[in-house]
Amino acid sequence: MSDTDAQSVFFMRDTMLPQVPPPAGQSGPVRWLRENLFSGWFNTILTICGLIALYFLLRGLLPWFAHSVWTADTLSECRQIIAAKWGPDATGACFAVVRERWTQWLFGFYPRHLYWRPVLTLVLMFVAMAPVLFPGVPRKLMIFSAIYPFLGFWLLWGGSAWVPLGGMAGFVLGYIAWRVLRENRPLVGILVAVVIALLWWLLLAGPVIDLFRSIAPLAIESVRSDRFGGFVLSLTIGVAAIAISLPLGIALALGRQSDMFLIKTLSVGFIEFIRGVPLITLLFTASLLLNYFLPPGTNFDIILRVIIMVSLFAAAYIAEVIRGGLAALPRGQYEAADSLGLDYFQAQRLIVLPQALKISIPGIVSVFIGLFKDTTLVIFVGLLDPLKGITDAVRASIDWKGIYWEPYIFVGSIFFLFCFGMSRYSMYLERRLKRDHR
Template sequence: MSETGTQTVRFVRDTMLPEAAPPASQSGAVKWLRENLFSGWLNTILTILGALVLFQILRGLVPWFAHSVWNAQTLGECRQIIAETWGEGARGACLAVVRDRWTQWTFGFYPAHLYWRPVLALVLLFAALAPILFSAVPRRLMAFSALFPFVGYWLLWGGTIWTPVVALAGFVVGYAVWRGMAKRNALAAVLLAVAAALVWWLFLAGPVERALAGVAPLALESVRSSSFGGFVLALTIGVSAISLSLPLGIMLALGRQSDMFLIKTLSVCFIEFIRGVPLITLLFTASLLLNYFLPPGTNFDIILRVIIMVTLFAAAYIAEVIRGGLAALPRGQYEAADALGLDYFQAQRLIVLPQALKISIPGIVSTFIGLFKDTTLVVFVGLLDPLKGITDAVRASTDWKGIYWEPYIFVGFIFFLFCFGMSRYSMYLERRLKRDHR
């Protein structure tokens, strides 16, 4: 409004002012650069130093990859192609080794005419993981997820089909005993179920398997564990150890939090002992010392021994991660479970563990990623992992003798894809469960 003499004239605008663009320094890329890279003198110096380091790295890597060769049979032929194409003294990546030996990195020394079996096992693995990892997949497919370990074992190792069948029957026997005793005493039901399964596996499984094999000899060609290698070996050990270590870690975490002195003491001793011993020591124990404690003539598969040790190692670390999640829960959650009249197992299944596991997702996935990368340590017990065992075999061949960086870059890239995928899935799971509720 404006004043004229002693009178006041009121003015109301009847049209909107056109929308003005924000200042250039407060929008778009300029704003992002100011806030993230040049927000202060220290940040500016670090940005410039980082850019210089990145420039030096790319100045060597870009021409090296730009001069790469994918079609060659030997290292000498590869270097000859680089010299003829880009001149004498030019350097380039001889990625033809990947094209020439990718089956060896993937399957190790698995028989070539049986490659379809690990490929089929991998496809079925993704199908089995789908209902576990993604809520949109029908839950009824979980039955296949439970059967996959036995199907996968039969596909990879072969032999009679009755070996995985009688192994599965042990779980069926244990479950039947648990269902029959669960309403009377939950703890006694669990102990009796475990005892029944062990009796089946130790004393009854062998005779039943031989009898069934005599009646119906259904079998695939057997493959020795020494033929395993490359990423087939890494995935077999990694997936098995990840799948087994999570439930075992949960039990150890609950045992460490238990009020029962014996269970708590055993859990604490196991966790602290495993966490205090390097994984390589446990692998040597599985490879060398374990045979001294077995009956003469016992054939205990080396890959199975490694899986057991890696599982125990990972379970101890997962137990501590989950214990942190349990400790982070407010005491009121436990009191609420008591107020609802829930027993211990119901309270853990319905209230405590779901919240503790959501809190522990980052730590659990980090342990899984470290576990998958640690599968490369099996080279020290005579198994051909992709990073050292297979790569050394490739570099020792006369065709590729002298090659260095390309095999390690290829194997590292494949490991990065698997580990990055696990990391992204954990972020997706955190968003879906809305951990922070903000």
């Protein structure tokens, strides 16, 4: 056989090679450390500097947390316990203040015998949110989701049951008018629904509520708004503002892209004005100036005024986030809607908005998280938020005068849990709606 013939003969293995473990540096923790912490000289220096900083940080924090005291009646008793256990120079956290005053951080000055009402409202809130947030929940629960805002208002503030029922009646009348006119004149149907609801609330709701109240006085003990505080106040303002600002932001985003000059001008003016004014200014407006624009003798609850202003503030930012999602859609999507013969509202509901909202999910959730944290600014209008208002009230007590870090750690941890939960749900929603798998 010649050399040429020998080279033309190919060898094919008829057995598999036995598996061998990967090299030590190519698997497990060693590979992760090399790729993430020591991938180069600069990354190595940063890792070493970070470890040094972490060492000095933990050297001070770990003993402070390890020497924590959870059972004491006063700050001085806490310090005595720490000195007796770990020496006179030892330092430690006095989380006994959290154990003693946690109800105040959660409920503010809400009557103690009525704590069941905000707790029940919170539980029902998760029930009402379930069909909106998770696809596996029966759609029939959406009826309860629509009723919940009025039920939650009644449970928190109390008073006559006919007040929230009268408010709900305005939405029902507007919805009926919209259903009648939506097929032939959708825009006219929306305008008529808004006008009917406003006429009901401004002219008819008061006398009708008084009539039913005189016939059947269904009521529970009322609670004034100045008794609200802590996380009951933050959740009330935050959840209500989130629920109101999202549809309002969608309407503003669509209005800003409208071809009608008046609607576009009003939407742009509103968005730019709200975004150019600090939230604190709007809160002062809600607290001091809004009553000047209301009829004499009108007593508009301060918490409801704050909810309105916070909702308008968040709606302006959500509108810009959604406008970015609308701008990201290819022009072909709009042309596809036109080719199918869909009108404006059908195209927005079935094709445009679902895709734009999916694109805008991270930005929308970021606005929601910032909105929930901004509820602490209500301290500037005299409401007792958990971070400043309730904490200062606790620290003003003789028993806990001088305590500092522990209340802020407790309040910050609860805020973190809520905000982290919103961010995790955002990521879950993005994964569920993702269609372009590769």
